Amino acid sequence: MDGGTIALFVGIAVAAGIFGGTLAGLLGVGGGIVIVPALYWALSLTDMNPGLMMQVAVGTSLASIIFTSASSSYGHWRKGAIDVALLKRWGPWILVGTILGGLIGGLVSGKVLIAVFVVVALAVALDMIFRTATPSDTPRSFSAPVWAASGLGAGAISAMMGIGGGTVCVPTLNFLGYDIRRAVGTSAAIGFVIGVPGAITYALTGLGQENLPPFSLGYVNLLSLVCLVPLTMTFARVGVRIAHAIPQRRLRLLFGLFLIATALNMARDLVFGG
Numbered sequence: 001m002d003g004g005t006i007a008l009f010v011g012i013a014v015a016a017g018i019f020g021g022t023l024a025g026l027l028g029v030g031g032g033i034v035i036v037p038a039l040y041w042a043l044s045l046t047d048m049n050p051g052l053m054m055q056v057a058v059g060t061s062l063a064s065i066i067f068t069s070a071s072s073s074y075g076h077w078r079k080g081a082i083d084v085a086l087l088k089r090w091g092p093w094i095l096v097g098t099i100l101g102g103l104i105g106g107l108v109s110g111k112v113l114i115a116v117f118v119v120v121a122l123a124v125a126l127d128m129i130f131r132t133a134t135p136s137d138t139p140r141s142f143s144a145p146v147w148a149a150s151g152l153g154a155g156a157i158s159a160m161m162g163i164g165g166g167t168v169c170v171p172t173l174n175f176l177g178y179d180i181r182r183a184v185g186t187s188a189a190i191g192f193v194i195g196v197p198g199a200i201t202y203a204l205t206g207l208g209q210e211n212l213p214p215f216s217l218g219y220v221n222l223l224s225l226v227c228l229v230p231l232t233m234t235f236a237r238v239g240v241r242i243a244h245a246i247p248q249r250r251l252r253l254l255f256g257l258f259l260i261a262t263a264l265n266m267a268r269d270l271v272f273g274g
Contacts, residue, residue, distance in 0.1 A: 001080075005045060005046055005232065006214075006223075008042065008045060009043075009045070009049075009213075009223070009224070010223070010224075010227055012038055012039070012041070012042040012209040013038070013039065013042065013223075013224045013227035013228055014227050014231060015038065015066075016031075016034055016035045016038035016039065017031075017035075017226065017227060017230070017231030017232045017235070018056070018231050019034050019093075019230070019235075019264055020032070020033075020034035020035045020038075020064075020069075020228070020232055020233050020235075021066070021068060021231055021232035021233065021234060021235030021236045021237070021238070021239065022235040022238050022239040022242075023235060023239060023258070025071075025075060025076075025188070025235070025236035025239025025240035025241075025242070025243060026184075026239035026240070026251075026254075027241045028141060028198045029107075031065060031068045031164065031232050032062070032063065032064075032065055032161065032162045032163035032164055032167075033121070033161075033163055033166075033167055033259065033262055034262070035060070035061040035064060035162070035228065035232075036054075036057045036061045036117065036161065036163070037057075037060055037117075037161040037262055037265060037266055038266075039056070039057035039060055039061065039221075039224060039265075040053055040054055040057040040086075040114075041269075043057060043154045045215065045274060046213065047211075047215060048211050048212065049210075049211045050110070050153070050228060051109060051110050051211060052110060052211070052212065052219070053110055054110030054111075054113040055105065055106060055110060055113070055202065055206060055219045056163030056212065056213065056216065056219050056220075056221055057162060058159075058160070058161065058219070059103060059106075059162070059198075059199060059201065059202030059206060059218065059219030059220045059221075060162075060219070060220050060221045060224050060225060060228075061162035061163070061222075062102075062162055062194070062195050062198035062199040062202060063195065063199035063203075063220045063225050064161070064195075064224075064225055064228040064229055065163070065164040065192075065194065065195035065198075065199075065234055066192060066195035066199060066205055067229045067232065067233050068164065068191065068193030068229075068231070068232040068236050069164050069188055069189065069190075069194075070192055070232060070238040071232070071233040071234075071236040071237060072175040072191070072237075072239065072240060073185075073187040073188045073189040073191070073192065074184030074236050075236065075240035075241075075242060076184070076186075076188050076189070077185070077189075078121070079185070079209070079240070079244055080232055081124075081181050081182050081184065081185025081244075082185045082186050082187070082188075082189050083178070083182060083185075084180075086173075086178075086179065087186065087189055087190070087193075090147055090150075090151045090152075091149065091190065091193050092151070093148045093149075093150075093151025093152050093155065094151045094152075094153075094154055094155040094190060094193050095155065095193055095197060096152060096155065097151060097152035097153060097154060097156040097157075097158075098155035098156070098158065098159045098160075098193070098194045098197045098198050098201075099197050099201060100152070100155070100156050100159075101155060101156030101157065101159030101160045101198070102159040102160075102198045102199060102200075102201030102202055102205070104156070104157075104159075104160060105159055105160040105187075105201075105202065105203065106201060106202055106204075106205025106206060106219065107205065107207075111270060112159055112236055113161070114266055114269065114270045115270060116157065116160045116161060117160075117161045117162075117263070117268045118263045118266050118270060120149055120157055120161060120167065120168065121161075121167065121259045121260075121266075122259070122260065122261035122263045122264075123261060124168065124256075124257075124259055125239075125256040125257070125258075125259035125260045125263065126170050126260075127175075127256075128170075128171050128174075128252045128255050128256035129173050129252070129253060129254075129256035129257070130226055130260070137211050142176065143153040147153060153168075154168045154169055154172065154190075155193075156191045156193060158194045158198070159197075159198045159201070162198075164187070164188070164190070164191025164194055165196075166172075166184065166187040166188065166190075166191065166212075169186070169187040169190050169260065170183045170184055170187045170255070171183075171242065172267050173186060173187065176246065176254075180251055180252060181244065181251075183244060184243060189213070192261075193252025196259060199220055202218060202220060203217050203218035203219065203220045204218055205218065205219065205265055206218030206219030206220070215240070223232070236263060239244040
């Protein structure tokens, strides 16, 4: 990449860090739902292999989520919005699912990852917009196999999308009867469980690949990471304050509408891209 392209790449990473960090705290999504398409678009302006752009975007996003989720989780924990018992029940299965999803994501075509991103984001958006919220404050009871299967699925999908889990976990927990703010807070903590193994897996599976962007460790681009992390951590606190200050229904609608816009943009690239 030449100097101008690098400057543009950094500028896009900065914008994604601000917006992604705010969204992470607001919706418990780890910021990846913003960072992945932003980095993918930035990489499309370079001369790197198109088949690897999605892997780099996903791997870098997962690495940034480690720090974003830590900042966002702390803010939600101070407000009592993290369910520790749920983390103990669901976390190990999400961890296993993340490793499996990371291995798959590092090996398949980038178009497969884009398709997964689009389909899941649209499905979740429609669910969050049109489903009536559970009136009860008491979470529903499900057996251990159900928690295991949902955890494996959430971890695998999140690793293939480059997200912190909130896109999948927030609506899942809300469906199970958890208050939307508690679902957001707990999902922010789950982002850390997904980010660490996911980033390591993409870094390892990308080692030795040719024509990666400068300053890359496997599929994790360190230049983008340096730009993203300080901003996502700072603005995640802003998002937390907003999340606890607006009505639940408005929070659900905001989540859904943003996912639709992002998914349609990615779908356009999948259909008309090279």
